[in-house]
Amino acid sequence: MNKKTKKILTLGIWKDNAVYRQILGICSALAVTNLMLNSLIMGLGLIFVTAFSELTVSILRKYTPKHIRMMVQTLIIASYVIIVDIFLKASFPEISKALGPYVGLIITNCIIMGRCESFAQNNTPLYSFIDGIASGTGYAIILLLIAFVRELLGFGSIFGINVLGTSWVSWTLMIMPPGAFFMLAIVIWISRNIFSEEDEGKVKA
Amino acid sequence: MPKKKKVLYPVVFMIVLTAFFTLILAGINELSVKSIDKQENLKIQSKVLNSLGIEYKSDEDEIIETYREVIEEKEIDGKKYFIAVIDGSILGYAFTVEGAGLWGRIKGIVALDTNFEYIKGIDFISHSETPGLGGRIEEKWFIEQFRDIELDSEGALLIFRPSTGGNVDAISGATITSKAVLKIFNESIDEILKMKEEII
Numbered sequence: 001m002n003k004k005t006k007k008i009l010t011l012g013i014w015k016d017n018a019v020y021r022q023i024l025g026i027c028s029a030l031a032v033t034n035l036m037l038n039s040l041i042m043g044l045g046l047i048f049v050t051a052f053s054e055l056t057v058s059i060l061r062k063y064t065p066k067h068i069r070m071m072v073q074t075l076i077i078a079s080y081v082i083i084v085d086i087f088l089k090a091s092f093p094e095i096s097k098a099l100g101p102y103v104g105l106i107i108t109n110c111i112i113m114g115r116c117e118s119f120a121q122n123n124t125p126l127y128s129f130i131d132g133i134a135s136g137t138g139y140a141i142i143l144l145l146i147a148f149v150r151e152l153l154g155f156g157s158i159f160g161i162n163v164l165g166t167s168w169v170s171w172t173l174m175i176m177p178p179g180a181f182f183m184l185a186i187v188i189w190i191s192r193n194i195f196s197e198e199d200e201g202k203v204k205a
Numbered sequence: 206m207p208k209k210k211k212v213l214y215p216v217v218f219m220i221v222l223t224a225f226f227t228l229i230l231a232g233i234n235e236l237s238v239k240s241i242d243k244q245e246n247l248k249i250q251s252k253v254l255n256s257l258g259i260e261y262k263s264d265e266d267e268i269i270e271t272y273r274e275v276i277e278e279k280e281i282d283g284k285k286y287f288i289a290v291i292d293g294s295i296l297g298y299a300f301t302v303e304g305a306g307l308w309g310r311i312k313g314i315v316a317l318d319t320n321f322e323y324i325k326g327i328d329f330i331s332h333s334e335t336p337g338l339g340g341r342i343e344e345k346w347f348i349e350q351f352r353d354i355e356l357d358s359e360g361a362l363l364i365f366r367p368s369t370g371g372n373v374d375a376i377s378g379a380t381i382t383s384k385a386v387l388k389i390f391n392e393s394i395d396e397i398l399k400m401k402e403e404i405i
Contacts, residue, residue, distance in 0.1 A: 034336050060222075065215040072222060079226040083233060090237040093244040100333070155337055172378055175337040 005130055012134025019142040019184075020191040024110040028102050029143055030180040036159045039147035041088070041095050043140025045103060049080045050112045051132030054120040056080075058128035061121050073116045074107070081106045111135055146183045150174045250276075252328040253299050256316040257289045258352065281400055289316075297325045298404065300397050304389030307381045309333035311342075315390055317356075321401050327351040327390065339382030350374060356394065363387050 018024045025046075032038045056076045057064075064072050085103045088096040096103065106112070115135050120128040151157060154174035156164035173179050247265060250272040254261050261271045275296075277288045287299040299316040311332040316325040328348055334340045341347060350373045354363065364371045365387065375383035 063218065065211070065218065068215045068219060071219065075219075075223060075226060079230055082230055086233055086237050086241070090240040090244065093241075093248065097331070098336075170337070172338065176335065 004127060008127060008131050009134045012131060013138040013141065015195075017138040017142065017191070018111040018114075018135050019139055020188045021195070022111075022114070023188070024114055025139055026184065028105065028109060029139075029146065029184060030177065032099060032102050033143055033147040033180055033183070034150050034154065034175045035098070036144060036147040036151050038095065038098050039143040040140070041092070042099060042102065043136070043143050045084045045088075046106060046109065046111070046139055047133055047136030049077065049084060049106055049109075050115060050136040051129050052080050053077045053112055054115055054128040054132035055125050057116045057120040058123060058125040069121065070117075073113060077112050077116070078107050111139055142187060146180065146187060149183055150179050154179065249330060252314050252330055253287050253316075255348075256299050256314045256326045256328040257287075257297050258316070258326050259289060259291075259296070281403060286404070295319050300393065301330070302389055302393035304385065304392065306332055306334050306385045307339055307379075308335070311385065311389060313386075313389065315393060315397075317394075317397065319405070321356065321398060321405070323356055324351055324354045324394070334382045335379070339376070339379040341376050341379065342382060342386055347374075347376065351390075356398070363391055 012018075016022065019026070019029055028042060028046075032042045053073070053076050057073055060072065060076075081104065084106065085096075088099070088103060115131060119131045123131070148158065151159075152164070153171040156162055156168035156170055171179070174183075243265075247268060251261065251268050253276060254268070254272060259271070259275060261268050275289050275291055277290060279286055279288060285301060289296040289299070297316050297318050298321075299314050301312065302315050303310060303312045305311070309332070311334070312330040313332075314328045314330060316327070317323070318325055326348070329343055332340070332342065334342065351363075354372050356362070362370070363373055365373060365375045365383065373387075
């Protein structure tokens with residue numbers, strides 16, 4: 001693994017994490033995190049779409065006229081999202097139903113558009129692909145983290161397997177929308193403390 | 206000359222790209238449309254069988270096979286219903302029901318016996334209730350309590366315990382969903398009973 005790959009990975013997954021650092025992809029992070037399985041599938045879907053969208057945008061970047069690049073990016077992203085949607089419907093109908101409209105809404109996930117525009121436009125296909133995987137993984141990890149707490153406290157289970165026993169009284173609040181807001185806020189709060197004020201200044205500059 | 210090129214090139218570029226992606230997506234769609242259809246049918250078929258209390262194996266092909274052998278689909282007033290026939294004698298009738306839940310429409314199935322005297326069972330096809338709360342209507346314990354509930358002459362009377370004459374339990378924490386479910390089934394069964402003469 002060379003230096004640049006390493007940098008892309010640490011930035012995407014940790015330092016510049018899309019969810020808690022850039023506050024992108026929040027809608028879906030709130031919506032699908034009541035079960036770990038849903039979060040996992042959503043995360044994998046996003047990794048796939050981001051990686052291949054960035055790859056395609058990067059391959060086409062030299063031929064794409066600058067003023068229509070957004071249109072091109074949207075077209076590319078939408079195509080991959082539809083592929084994911086069809087795949088889920090055909091192979092995992094239950095999960096497809098549970099995720100509902102949120103698979104289709106990956107199209108509007110700011111992470112993908114953001115990475116295509118800021119990274120894939122200026123980098124080679126290979127690095128763009130890696131960046132897509134890094135950003136997607138960063139998103140998936142945070143989703144799983146939030147879902148872990150929500151499912152554990154809300155259902156007493158992890159990936160549908162009961163771990164807290166029958167005597168556990170479920171925290172209904174955690175599986176309802178407010179639970180997602182609390183969890184996400186806590187994650188962002190912690191990350192703010194980990195990355196000191198000084199870092200903050202650098203990132204902004 | 207360069208100016209003209211700037212207008213033409215983006216248009217051609219976009220058309221080519223769109224055509225390319227559309228072609229790919231159309232291809233993928235064509236390849237998977239059958240299996241999506243099969244999955245959706247399979248879901249309804251297994252629910253129809255379950256509501257009628259007919260046992261089936263979880264294997265996909267077995268469900269389709271059992272369904273084809275036992276169930277006959279018919280229509281009345283544009284509404285589809287299902288007749289279960291085993292060894293030449295009618296086992297029961299199943300009807301689709303629909304109504305408003307808490308967040309969206311709840312679609313389900315109710316099965317009645319041959320004389321429309323009691324409910325053989327129910328099941329849910331789709332709903333968008335809160336996961337973990339109203340969503341628990343999908344759970345087995347909830348569905349199973351609707352087995353063999355007698356209808357009186359006035360029609361269907363599903364009542365929550367502990368009210369007098371109560372026959373099913375509500376889900377705690379999901380009052381609106383529970384009430385909605387009962388309302389949907391009670392009203393639908395009333396409708397079905399009105400068509401009794403035409404069906405039997």
